[in-house]
Amino acid sequence: MAARRVRGCPPLVSAIAYLTAATPPRLAVGGITVAIPVLAVEQLGDVALGGLLAAAALGPSIVAAPVVGAVLDRTRRPGAFVAGAGLLMAAAFTISAFLGPVPAWVVAVALAISGLATPFVFGGLSSFVTEGIPNERRAYAMDALAYNLGAVAGPAAVAAASALGNARIATLVMAAAALLGAVGTIPLRLRPLAGEPHASMLRTIAAGFRHIATHRPLALITASGTVSQFGAGGLAIAAVALAIGSTGDAAGGAVIVTAFAVGGLLGALWNSAHPSRLRPELEMGLGFAATGVFTVVAALDLGQLWAVLAIGVSGLFTAPAASAMLLIRKQQSPPTLRSQVFTVGAGLRAAAAAAGAAVAGLAAGVGGPALLAAIGVVWILSGAMLVAYPKHAPPIDGA
The missing domain is CATH 1.20.1250.20 (MFS general substrate transporter like domains)
Structure with a gap:
């Protein structure tokens, strides 16, 4: 299938649009695994709990990956699923920011649900990058850049927000990043990669x-x-x-x-x-x-x-x-x-x-x-x- 740029946009603008959609949620995932353990120490003085909550945010993505991929391969509205994943992550991180007043088990459940959404904005979004950026090598170079920006900027943003306030603020910043990514998927206008599915x-x-x-x-x-x-x-x-x-x-x-x-x-x-x-x-x-x-x-x-x-x-x-x-x-x-x-x-x-x-x-x-x-x-x-x-x-x- 021929690649499709964002309608009416030159390749550079399409690349920027993709980075705007892909980088924030990956930044949020990279940062939340740093913010949550710090938050657990600040609020409850429990390092071990912080590690368990971080694992709850990451572990489910491994199990969800094949199902998420199959959903994106079959759906007629992949953009809605990717945006929905970003909204789900934003909601989960917002709940997690109030660890302490909110029981730890509720935060664990919220983070586990966010982990189920993670594959949509990692491998899932990567599978659509050439639909907006026609040059394949440049497209995946941009995708790798989005991963690296997230890996570096996520922990850095948490460190800065914690220094200026506390880990609760840092966690809310990660929620805002996930929300920004959800909004950023709208201009991409993601379309199905294949025709109607014939198998279950x-x-x-x-x-x-x-x-x-x-x-x-x-x-x-x-x-x-x-x-x-x-x-x-x-x-x-x-x-x-x-x-x-x-x-x-x-x-x-x-x-x-x-x-x-x-x-x-x-x-x-x-x-x-x-x-x-x-x-x-x-x-x-x-x-x-x-x-x-x-x-x-x-x-x-x-x-x-x-x-x-x-x-x-x-x-x-x-x-x-x-x-x-x-x-x-x-x-x-x-x-x-x-x-x-x-x-x-x-x-x-x-x-x-x-x-x-x-x-x-x-x-x-x-x-x-x-x-x-x-x-x-x-x-x-x-x-x-x-x-x-x-x-x-x-x-x-x-x-």
Whole structure:
């Protein structure tokens, strides 16, 4: 299906319109996992509760991903579902802001419901990006930029709002961001990617899983992208362990993680302005491998500054690699299954990141340098998996 720009708008305006719709809700999700634990400590003095509530906001998205994708593949009004997801998130975050007066179990339920909506604004919205931005490489570079902006600006906005007020204000700011994203979807005028569905919902979900598992190009990039996030998920734990070992101050770990996020944002900005001309599977594999190499370099015992700089450089390659991955997802998915491919892929990456964080926590006793080097090796292996990608695999008809 030919790409459709926002009616009457040139490509640049369409790109801005997409960023306006996609960035705020992703910023809100990135920020709420920081705001909620701080709020739990401020209101109830309970760190453990904060962690459980953050998990409640993220966990359901993994289960909801295939259903959300199937809904978007079948509905005649995808824009209404995406906007509705943003409104649901805004309402849930508003309720969560009043933790303390509002019982913790009510906040947990609200956050879990918001987690069910998350796939609509992550993988779901990504599946429509080329409908507004005709150049595929630029479209997915913009989508990767929206992810990176959210990952950096979300926690930063929470930190600023908390400094100026408290975590309750920060949580309300996240609610406002989700609401802004819902409003921002209106100008996109999202349309169905395929014709009327002929199969039941269950058959649609089964077809999506079957396509992801058996179509070799898609199976490879899904596996590679999932493995890479297993490594990325452990970075914060490794950074804290490294900082404690080198300076005795755990706060240094936040500086290392921030360097990675800033590197990713700079890479996304560059890639959105200068999309690569490499074959997407080559760009993805080299990007993951380069991230791994510089992560291993950061593990060398040369001081905190060295680690910060090396990790910052490693982050530069993540956005171009992610952009290439998103492009392959689109090219190797029929329109009838595209949203499901995107949402399931995003869900698997989220699950892998959570697993990586858990494993890194259990293995923290080996020390920061060893843990960081292991994470780098995982990134390198994820890139090496793309060696098996079939050369010159043509896009699926209609993709």
